[in-house]
Amino acid sequence: MNLTELFEYRRSYRRFIEEKPVAPECIRDMKMSLRLAPCAGNLQPLRYIFVSDRKLLEQLWPCLHWAAYLPPQLGTPAEGERPPLVVMVLYEEGKAGRMVSTDAGIALCNMTLAAAAHGVGSCILGNIERDRIRAVLGLDEHTVLFAAAALGYPAHRSTVTDMKEDGSVKYYLDENRDYYVPKRKEEDFISER
Numbered sequence: 001m002n003l004t005e006l007f008e009y010r011r012s013y014r015r016f017i018e019e020k021p022v023a024p025e026c027i028r029d030m031k032m033s034l035r036l037a038p039c040a041g042n043l044q045p046l047r048y049i050f051v052s053d054r055k056l057l058e059q060l061w062p063c064l065h066w067a068a069y070l071p072p073q074l075g076t077p078a079e080g081e082r083p084p085l086v087v088m089v090l091y092e093e094g095k096a097g098r099m100v101s102t103d104a105g106i107a108l109c110n111m112t113l114a115a116a117a118h119g120v121g122s123c124i125l126g127n128i129e130r131d132r133i134r135a136v137l138g139l140d141e142h143t144v145l146f147a148a149a150a151l152g153y154p155a156h157r158s159t160v161t162d163m164k165e166d167g168s169v170k171y172y173l174d175e176n177r178d179y180y181v182p183k184r185k186e187e188d189f190i191s192e193r
């Protein structure tokens, strides 16, 4: 994959091959990309939990909420399509600087690109049930669950399209349930002086 292909492939995937675990070499590169991510003041406040244990996944899957623009029967992965790996991004209350959200965004970007380079699809998830997840993973109330990322081998395609005249940002599906994701044209939001 060249750089453009990598960025095109790194879409949000919401259906996966549930029975196919993420390859160890991919997990190794994801961890490497988290270690090497830049962060404000080099404070490194973030922690990660990689969950691939089936019993834990069974409890985590219902805590993840998918595809706000789609009805659940289209946007939420069904049995057999759920992600075989969920990564939780967290930090300890009071131990992170004010740029921690930026740090987490960069880390998630690094990690999902590293995964994409191995053909592994992902979906960053902000809409998660934090109290339930804390209980499942045995985390105390001082642990801030920032976000999650769902990962696995994609069971659908996702293609970027030029945003239409109506300016809608809503992704949509075709009859095969493949995704199309409208993006603004470069000239519509990037200028040079």
Ligand SMILES: Cc1cc2nc3c(=O)[nH]c(=O)nc-3n(C[C@H](O)[C@H](O)[C@H](O)COP(=O)(O)O)c2cc1C
Pocket (backbone or CB within 6 Å): 010, 011, 012, 013, 014, 065, 066, 067, 068, 123, 124, 125, 126, 127, 128, 158, 171, 181
């Ligand atoms: C910070 C963040 C939080 C997100 N939260 C969710 C979520 O809770 N559920 C979901 O299905 N997608 C979530 N997404 C995925 C976005 O919907 C997706 O990135 C957007 O629609 C553009 O699609 P693309 O990633 O294929 O470019 C999130 C993405 C980001 C960056």
